[in-house]
Amino acid sequence: MSIEVVNISKTYKNFTALQNVNLHIPEGELVALLGPSGSGKTTLLRLIAGLEQAQQGSILFNGEDNTNRDVRERQVGFVFQHYALFRHMTIFDNIAFGLTVRPRKTRPSKAEIREKVHSLLRLVQLEGLAHRYPSQLSGGQRQRVALARALAVEPKFLLLDEPFGALDTKVRQELRRWLRHLHGKLGLTILFVTHDQEEAMELADRVVVMNEGRVEQVGTPEEIYHKPANPFVYSFLGRVNLFHGRIQDGRIKLGEAEFEAEHAHFDGPAVGYMRPHDVEVSLHPPKSSATTAVRAQIERITPLGPFVRLELKRLDTKEVFEAEMSRQRFLELNVVEGGLVYVTLHNVSIFVENAPAIKPTRVYVPQQVSI
Amino acid sequence: MKKLFSRRGFLPGFGMTMGYTIIYLSLLVLIPLSVLFLKASTLSWEQFVGTILDARVLASIRVSILTSFFAACVNAVFGVLVAWVLTRYQFPGKRIIDGIVDLPFALPTAVGGIALTSIYAENGWIGQYLAEWGIKVAYTPIGIWVALTFIGLPFVVRTVQPVLQDWDLQMEEAAATLGATRFHTFTRVILPHLLPAIITGFALAFARALGEYGSVVFISGNMPLKTEIVPLLIMTKLEQFDYAGATAIATVMLVASFVMLLMINYLQWRMNKFDAAR
Numbered sequence: 001m002s003i004e005v006v007n008i009s010k011t012y013k014n015f016t017a018l019q020n021v022n023l024h025i026p027e028g029e030l031v032a033l034l035g036p037s038g039s040g041k042t043t044l045l046r047l048i049a050g051l052e053q054a055q056q057g058s059i060l061f062n063g064e065d066n067t068n069r070d071v072r073e074r075q076v077g078f079v080f081q082h083y084a085l086f087r088h089m090t091i092f093d094n095i096a097f098g099l100t101v102r103p104r105k106t107r108p109s110k111a112e113i114r115e116k117v118h119s120l121l122r123l124v125q126l127e128g129l130a131h132r133y134p135s136q137l138s139g140g141q142r143q144r145v146a147l148a149r150a151l152a153v154e155p156k157f158l159l160l161d162e163p164f165g166a167l168d169t170k171v172r173q174e175l176r177r178w179l180r181h182l183h184g185k186l187g188l189t190i191l192f193v194t195h196d197q198e199e200a201m202e203l204a205d206r207v208v209v210m211n212e213g214r215v216e217q218v219g220t221p222e223e224i225y226h227k228p229a230n231p232f233v234y235s236f237l238g239r240v241n242l243f244h245g246r247i248q249d250g251r252i253k254l255g256e257a258e259f260e261a262e263h264a265h266f267d268g269p270a271v272g273y274m275r276p277h278d279v280e281v282s283l284h285p286p287k288s289s290a291t292t293a294v295r296a297q298i299e300r301i302t303p304l305g306p307f308v309r310l311e312l313k314r315l316d317t318k319e320v321f322e323a324e325m326s327r328q329r330f331l332e333l334n335v336v337e338g339g340l341v342y343v344t345l346h347n348v349s350i351f352v353e354n355a356p357a358i359k360p361t362r363v364y365v366p367q368q369v370s371i
Numbered sequence: 372m373k374k375l376f377s378r379r380g381f382l383p384g385f386g387m388t389m390g391y392t393i394i395y396l397s398l399l400v401l402i403p404l405s406v407l408f409l410k411a412s413t414l415s416w417e418q419f420v421g422t423i424l425d426a427r428v429l430a431s432i433r434v435s436i437l438t439s440f441f442a443a444c445v446n447a448v449f450g451v452l453v454a455w456v457l458t459r460y461q462f463p464g465k466r467i468i469d470g471i472v473d474l475p476f477a478l479p480t481a482v483g484g485i486a487l488t489s490i491y492a493e494n495g496w497i498g499q500y501l502a503e504w505g506i507k508v509a510y511t512p513i514g515i516w517v518a519l520t521f522i523g524l525p526f527v528v529r530t531v532q533p534v535l536q537d538w539d540l541q542m543e544e545a546a547a548t549l550g551a552t553r554f555h556t557f558t559r560v561i562l563p564h565l566l567p568a569i570i571t572g573f574a575l576a577f578a579r580a581l582g583e584y585g586s587v588v589f590i591s592g593n594m595p596l597k598t599e600i601v602p603l604l605i606m607t608k609l610e611q612f613d614y615a616g617a618t619a620i621a622t623v624m625l626v627a628s629f630v631m632l633l634m635i636n637y638l639q640w641r642m643n644k645f646d647a648a649r
Contacts, residue, residue, distance in 0.1 A: 073550075078544070097559070101559065149545075
């Protein structure tokens with residue numbers, strides 16, 4: 001079932017959680033709401049579930065208005081970060097709960113409920129634990145019980161609030177793979193909240209990046225990583241280097257490095273963003289396009305398994321930045337801390353601040369520069 | 372022996388703490404109570420049975436247990452209500468109400484008894500209206516029940532309150548997303564959670580009521596066979612220098628209370644198994 005969020009705003013006493021948020025989630029997609037804490041992603045999820053009420057805007061399921069419908073009638077599967085399992089009930093009773101509280105007319109028979117619960121236990125791979133209590137299960141198992149409990153009522157879609165937030169790395173990765181598999185099997189629309197960009201990238205068909213109660217960008221993991229709409233998205237997804245410079249006479253100057261600017265019809269300060277893995281380090285000055293190369297000193301070398309991270313300091317602007325390269329390339333270069341190298345800047349994205357704008361951190365004109 | 376006395380955890384000192392526990396309990400509880408049994412045993416079996424099976428004694432035991440039980444029942448219901456209001460909502464004067472709950476603990480029970488009597492007597496503030504309906508409170512078992520409810524109130528409130536404070540609101544939200552009505556959420560999710568604490572509070576209130584003397588003697592009227600409670604009967608026997616008779620009644624009450632508390636504790640342990648299973 002598709003979800004449509006139209007112009008939703010939500011304010012608490014003196015805090016704006018969501019501001020005019022519009023979002024369309026197509027049927028059958030696995031979508032991540034990604035953002036730092038306080039960005040409003042959980043509030044949005046709770047609004048869709050009906051656990052919170054918005055001051056403005058509407059929420060539609062398959063085109064049907066659900067804004068004023070009670071949470072009990074929305075038929076939404078919701079999984080909480082800390083599972084919220086009923087501690088005094090066995091796993092069986094937890095999963096059966098949604099079915100046993102139905103009015104007598106629509107309640108399935110005991111045999112049907114048993115059948116359903118056991119098929120769900122098989123689905124979440126917890127057969128044989130039906131008579132345990134939640135306190136006897138590990139975190140990963142509890143989360144799967146919470147999922148089974150939500151699925152038991154055959155919800156229109158699943159909403160997961162930081163589903164793997166309380167689990168350790170290894171269990172988290174297993175559960176991610178498992179959820180991906182489950183999504184493929186059930187074809188259910190799943191919307192989940194996370195602050196972990198790796199989780200969003202790995203799991204989701206589509207990522208919604210949120211910040212300060214707004215949607216910053218919606219796109220596939222590929223799009224938001226390689227074509228970030230603004231500096232926030234750029235810096236939120238992975239490591240980033242910042243270079244401060246100017247746009248002058250149609251050229252972008254970041255220290256000694258110069259680039260052609262395609263759409264820059266104005267002069268002013270500009271900021272260049274680039275990923276550490278797009279920094280090319282060499283021992284000799286590159287022959288072509290020498291204007292994009294600068295000299296830098298290696299401040300620190302950090303080996304990180306398959307790749308090596310260098311912390312560098314530009315000799316022209318004294319700006320500190322990072323470069324990442326494969327271990328093999330690092331061994332070829334044979335550099336040491338304190339050594340001098342040439343650095344070529346690839347794939348720099350320039351964002352220009354619109355000087356007289358009221359909200360200076362927000363209004364940017366994206367200028368993609370590819371070299 | 373090693374297996375029987377298991378020592379687990381990081382802090383050593385099982386021997387010392389267990390030793391102090393036994394000394395402490397012995398000095399304060401076990402030795403005085405065993406003296407009670409000793410004194411009672413000076414009676415022959417016939418005398419003992421005769422004392423206990425006396426109609427006046429049996430009636431007082433019945434009055435004591437029934438009024439204490441109903442008082443504890445009322446406290447179990449309204450204590451939860453008070454605890455609920457005090458933890459769930461914010462309102463002006465909340466701290467004052469929270470303090471009032473403990474008053475029956477602090478107040479000399481005789482003061483409580485006299486106050487209740489003057490209010491519930493037939494010409495009292497509330498008693499006069501109840502009298503119009505033909506309800507007599509003071510000098511009837513109802514009066515005893517009111518007094519015992521008064522002194523038992525803090526127990527349930529204070530045992531349920533911390534459980535409600537730790538309560539995870541998300542469990543209610545989870546129940547709601549699963550389609551449970553408010554009634555089902557309360558009866559199937561919240562209440563089972565509170566039940567062990569409610570039973571503890573109930574047991575404490577019940578035990579306290581069984582032994583209560585001060586507040587009851589003023590409101591009950593102390594009519595033999597009707598509104599006489601066991602502690603009062605024991606006092607009467609003592610005043611007549613019938614020490615053995617008094618201890619005989621006390622022994623029976625003691626054993627009865629102990630059995631009932633043990634049963635309640637067992638029940639509570641059964642309820643708690645979802646937490647104990649950790």
